[in-house]
Structures are given as C-alpha cells and as structure tokens.
Amino acid sequence: MRKIAHYVQGEALSVAGARTQPVFNPSLGAPQATLELGDGEVVARAVKSARLAQPEWAAVNPQRRARVMFEFKRLLEAHMDELAMMLAEEHGKVLADAKGELQRGIDIVEFCCGAPHLLKGEYSERVGPGIDVYSMRQPLGVVAGITPFNFPAMVPLWMLAPAIVCGNAFVLKPSERDPSVSQRLAELLIEAGLPPGILNIVQGDRVVVDALLDHPDIKAISFVGSTEIAQYVYERGAARGKRVQAMGGAKNHGVVMPDADLDQAVADIVGAAFGSAGERCMALPVVMPVGAATAEALRARLIDAIAGLRVGVSTDPQAQFGPVVSAPHKARVESYIQLGVDEGAELVVDGRGFSLQGYEAGYFLGPTFFDHVTPTMRSYQEEIFGPVLQMVRAASLDEAIRLVDQHPYGNGVAIFTRDGDTAREFASRIEVGMVGVNVPIPVPVAYHSFGGWKRSGFGDLNQYGMDGIRFYTRTKTVTQRWPTQAAGAEPADQSFHFPTMR
Template identity: 50%
Template structure:
C-alpha cells in the first residue's frame, strides 16, 4: 500500500457550511488508480442525520415561498459555475473513482442535462385550468413541493446520478439531503460548494456522509417525504420496502443484466466496436453496461467471438493520467477480488475463457485495483456469472439459435434495466422492441440511456416504486398536486339547497 501523507479530513455539508463529523466513525476514501488512501470521510450518526434534517426542515418554507423563476435562476447560476470549474470537477471524479478523463467529462455532460431540465421548472410546474366545468365553477390544479426529500447515490457516477436525482427536487422547491456513496464523497462536497456560490439558501442543500445508520435514519425519519435511490438491486429492495413502510414516496433503481442481441444480418465490425465501449467502459461499473452479448446462430457467434478476441486484446488499462488508456481500475480491492471470484467460478461451471483480464500487466507495477477485460464464451443461464450482476470487466457470450430464444432468455431474467439489438432488419427490430420486457431498449444503440429530458428506469427487479431517475417524471415525483374548484356568486343572486351529488349538468 502506498503511504499518503496528505490525507484529507472530510466533513458533511449542513446548513450552508462544511461541518466535521461527531460520531467518531470514519471510512477510508481510496484513489483506485494507486491504491492509496486520499481522505477520511465521517460516517454520520443517527443524531447527526436527525439534526441535519431539522435544519433542512427549517429552511424549506422560505425556499418554497420563493418564486419559481428565482429558483430557476439559482439553478442556472449553479450550471454556469459547474461548467466554469469543470476541470476541477473532472480531476476529483478521476481521483476518487478511477475514471478516465473523457469518461468523467461525459458523465458531467450527461448530468448537466438534468440541470437543464430543472431550469425549465417554471414551465413544468404549470397546472391545469378549466372554465365552467358546471354551475359556473372553474377548476384548476397547482403543484406544490413535498418538503424535505432525500437522495442516495452510488459510487459509479459521483456527479451524474446526484444531479439526476436532486436537480429537479431543488428547482421545484424542496429542501434536499444527499447521501452519496462513502467511496466518492469529494464530488458531492464540491457540488455543495457550487450550490452555495450560486446563492442557494443555507439548509436547502445538505450532504450527509454515512453508512447504513445514516440511511436508516433517512428512511424512518417522519420529516423526510420522499427517497430517491440508485444502487444494487438488493439494496434497492431494502430502500423501497423500508421507506414505504414508513409512509414515504420511494423510487429505488437497482442493477441490470443488459444484453446485446446480434442478428445474423448485423455488421459484426460495427457490433464489436459498439460492444467494447458499452461493455468495458468505466471498467464495466455502469448499471447500463452490456454484460452479455447474445449472437443468434453459431456462424454469427463464431465470427463475432473471433473479432472480439482480437479487439479486446488491444485494450489498454491504466490510470486516468495516461491519455491512451481505455478504462481504469475498479473501485476497491474488495470489488476486484469479487470479480475474479466470478470468473474463477464460471470456468468451474463450464464457461470458456476467450480473454483473461485477471492479471493485467499494470498490476506488476501498481497497487491500483486493476482488472483487464475478460470475455467468457459458452455461458449458460443458471451460471452464477450470468444470473448475477458483475460490476466489473468480466463479460459473457450466450449463444442462441433464434431471435425468439433470445427474447425468451432476456424476459425470463429477474432484471430488466437495458437491452439492445443490432440488426438491419426492421421486422426483427419491431418484434424485439414490442416483445421485450425491459425498461430501456436500443436498436443499434449500444447503451440505450435516454437523454435527460426523457424518463430513465428499468422494469422488473431493476426498479422499485413508480418514479424515474430523470426526465419529466421527476416533477411528478417531487411535487404533490392540489386541485381547486371555485365559484363566485353575483351580488343578490339566489341560491337553493341541493342534495344530489355534484355533477356538470348545470
């Protein structure tokens, strides 16, 4: 282990300032590229979270009362500050997550789409108005913020996911508490700095660092009205079940086993190039990464595996400071060991090793958490590496004979986050998009992540609750609707009592 003499002592961001932790519990933050500890992050106690929630609650009424136009101005200023200081933010992301510079830049760009949508809150908050629905009564609706809401984000997108699950919540008038992954707290604290500089009132934005104790307080505290979560399926299930039990509105997005179906008519060179980035980008630590490629027909499979083997052997793994690398390390040594375990067990179960990334050359000179790209052929349903989400660069080939077999294979899996088909046959694409039971579907698009103004969420056990991570559904999730019926009587008008149920007959 490399010894770092400049370890940062981090804090929480509460009521407009960074405050030191009081629990006495800390977690190490690593630079995955070097294996060194770069910071200590405090893990908040239940009492600390409770106090932060109280401060957010106190800040909410004034923020709710501020005009939506003024709130949008602050969000816009936040966006400008973020773009002005993007190089600082890229360095933070790369240092604490191991991403390449280009990948970090892409993450920020996608995150800004959610900010852009939030800037449009004045338009998105417009209600409905109907004149004379009956008896000279006008009816209209308004949208109101919920109050104090919480967001819990994962390590693999230190900026994009926090922006996606908080920007609209802020813009529509809520006070927001973000609990980022304790593995990547520096990015969230940097965002806090930008919100402060943008003019967001103290208490409206809070960052609490912590583990399960902090999460449980967010899930059970009666002041928290809603929870938005992104992470593993197991934890998403827990977040949804626990939060709903305490009467909260919950959206919890889990993992995915995303398949790329390849039809015999597809251009295999294009398929292979698309697969590389979609499968191995960010060391495969994306919930929308392609984990399994499904060639239809033995000839398609044989030709595709041969092309992939050649291309994968040329991929380069290393630190973000090397501009020639294709992807960096996984997030922790524990993650690396777990991924190697998946590979080892798949070989015991009968998979065929095409490319072995368990001991990349860089591991000889670095203590970073590096794995090279691994490709396994002849993987079958029922094998652990097929059934489980492997959050690292170990990808599978599952061979099928027909498109129908591919559709059935995918539909039978418990996860349904993303899927794509590569084909030049419109009828095949139509059949696939119509029959597949997955939330986000691509046709010749390797990673079918919607842009920030479309809703993002999977199906089946990839999503718990009815909300989405970004898109217009964020407005619905973070507001409540009030419908008002009003009638004004003319002076000296006559009135009579009626005992019939109100209707529009008048």
C-alpha cells in the first residue's frame, strides 16, 4: 500500500518507527494509503530547514519571486486532471467540484503574481525640514498553516502562496484525512523554481499542531477548521507571541424574500446546501423564507428539486455530490439528523439509509431536508457539516435579520430578492462577514479577502487578498534626513522635546 510521509528540504522524509494511520477512499470505504504521523522532532527538522532557507529567499526581489508563482500557476493548470482525481479519491467530492476548488486556489496564486505591486510601501516627501518618510513590507520569517479536510488544495494555496511570495518560508500541516494533494503541490512548486526548504510539509495530528504552536521560530500561524480548534489555535498561538488568523465553523443562512425568483433561488439553495455533501464552511444549510406563503411555495419546490438530486461516486460525471469524508463523520451527521427529529423538527426528506449499488461500503448519505426548525434547537445552533438542509421560517425581514444576528456563527449569509432597497438594508445591517445578494455562496474573489465574524473567525486579518499580504508581512517605517550644512559647519542646536514636524 502506498505510504505518505513528510516533505522537508525538497524531498520526502520518513522516520523509522513513527505512528501511522490509514487514508481512506470515501467512495469505497476502504484504505488506499498509509500516512506517517509526525512529532515534535519532525516539526523541528522542518522548521530548521525553513529557517536556514528563508533569508536567501527573502533577499530575492519580488519580481523573481512572482515569476515562480507564474510558473506554479502554469503547472497547476497543466496538472489539473491529476490533482482533481487525487483530491476526489481522498476527499470524496465529485471531479467537477474538485476542479472548481483547484481553480479557486489557482486564482489566489494568480493574485500573488502581482507581488511587486502588492509589496510596495508608501513614501512621503518633506514631512519636515529636509525629512522624508517611507515604509516597506518585510517578511516575518518562518510561518505555518494548518488546513482542513474539506478543501485539501484550495485552503493550502490560500496560505502558502501569499506567505511564500512575500518572502517567508512556510511549514504546512495538511489534514490527515486527505494529505496527498499537498505533497503534490510542494513538488510542483519545486519544479516551478522554489528553492528547497521554503515549503515543508509535516503530516500529523494534534501532536504536530501543538509542536507548531509552541515552536519559537514560527512567527505566524494560519488555520481553517472547526470553531473549537480555531479558538484553541488562536489562544495557544497568541499566548506564545505569534500572529494568528484562525477561521472556524459556520451555519450560513439563505433568506428568501416574497419577491424572490423562487425557481432560481431553489436551484441556488440546493446546490449550495448539498454540493460537496455539505462539507463546506460556506455551504448554505439553513434556508429562511419570509412569510408563510413564501415558505409553502419554497418548500414544495425544494422537495421536487431534492428528489432529482443524483448522489454517486466521486468519479461519476453525472453525480452532483459524493460521499462524506469518513465513517465517523457519516455517523456524526446521522446523529444530528436524529437529534433534529428528537427536538421536534419535521423530517421532510431523510437521507439516512442511502446505499449505492456496488459501493455499499462507501460513506454515502442522501440529501436530508427539515422544515419547522426553531432557533432554540441544538441541531440548528450547531454546525452539522453534511448534506442536511434546515428550514427556519421568519415572519418579516426584521425577524430574519434578528435570527441571523443572534446565531453564534457569522461566516456567510445570502438574501434572495428583486428589491435593491431590501438588499442594501440587509447587507448593511447583518452581523456576518460575507454577504451574498442572490449569490448563495459568497466566497470573495482572490483580490478581496475571506473571513467570518463572531465564532467563525479569530484574529484581526482575513485570508488571502490584501489581508493575506498584510498577515504575512510586517511594516517598517523609516524617517530620514540628510545633512544640508557644509562639512565642518556648526551643528544645529540640541533639542530635548519630543520631535514634531512643525
């Protein structure tokens, strides 16, 4: 069976006697590889490799670093089919979805090709007598990223591309459930011209996470995952003086107004709720119709649309979504479905018991739909992260806004309406980090930034875009004055007051 180990100094690294665990194919429900788990010693080797390589890389001018990203982008596009298949076989998402994920990651790499412009500082001339001020963006040194199973290509690219193009060295800890794509990304970056040691990968579990958080040479940590772990990473990393951005969980809402185009809204909602088997932090697991008539009309259309969904193996070109990532995760989602029933929600469509002929051992769930979910239900308050759609009815726009604002998560939200005033008011008032207007999954494009509010995000800076550049650099400001008097002339009078430019 194939073995997956670490990647340090531009080559695979395996340690004798290390702990291991299987990597599964979710469509088959069978192991396909063995993953070697790292420890503090492996982390130390990776960080040392990064620390020794980083100064020379930081000295490379931004234009040359950008050229590596240009070539990396070309290689990613050339290897799209290979990477998508690798991703689908370990995660379970269908190939079209895998290619969409890769494209969004490539968009970030393309944005980073603009590093010579993105890293420019500011300059102010004659702020005082003969005094000019300028600033520069400089890399932090060695930084690290901890990424989730649901986007094993896109989220690593969110982090490593801006970090590296800014002149840092990067240590990546991918999810232990689908680690192969990250290894291939590292190989392609070396092929693109990245010096060995600038990107190192350490496989592992919490042992590796803690070692990264505690290592004194790591200056910043970026994380995407569940809220509980995001808070842990933020608090432990910040306590050790690191810069931290930690993106957590979500429970995104789709508010449907009476004037919405219901046919389009249903198509959008079904795709956003069940695509990638609901394993997205930007999925749309809650639909909130405003008014009883809207709710009834929406319910009928949703039932029809859900009945037509096709669940299949990740390589089935006709499948709209595939299995969930693991047997324990399948059991977790099923437990939330039962919880919703126990809490009194109406189970309109039950996805439990779904079986795919020839793939009975796969981790498949059919689409599930609840109606008459109330805000006090635990199944509504918590993130399910599976192909489960819940309907919470609201009497008015004000009530819908209040319910969304009261929810502990604040990652994304969408409103479906034809009315510009309603959309503008909603976008202005809502306490959520990313808002869609007739857009069900409002993930910002590469030159904006991704980040949620409330318990969906910890830290002051978001992922990628200009926030990504800011996160992986620190600003140095220089105030300079050059002598104007002739050599040997008497110096100006001494001044003991705090300097001003008046």
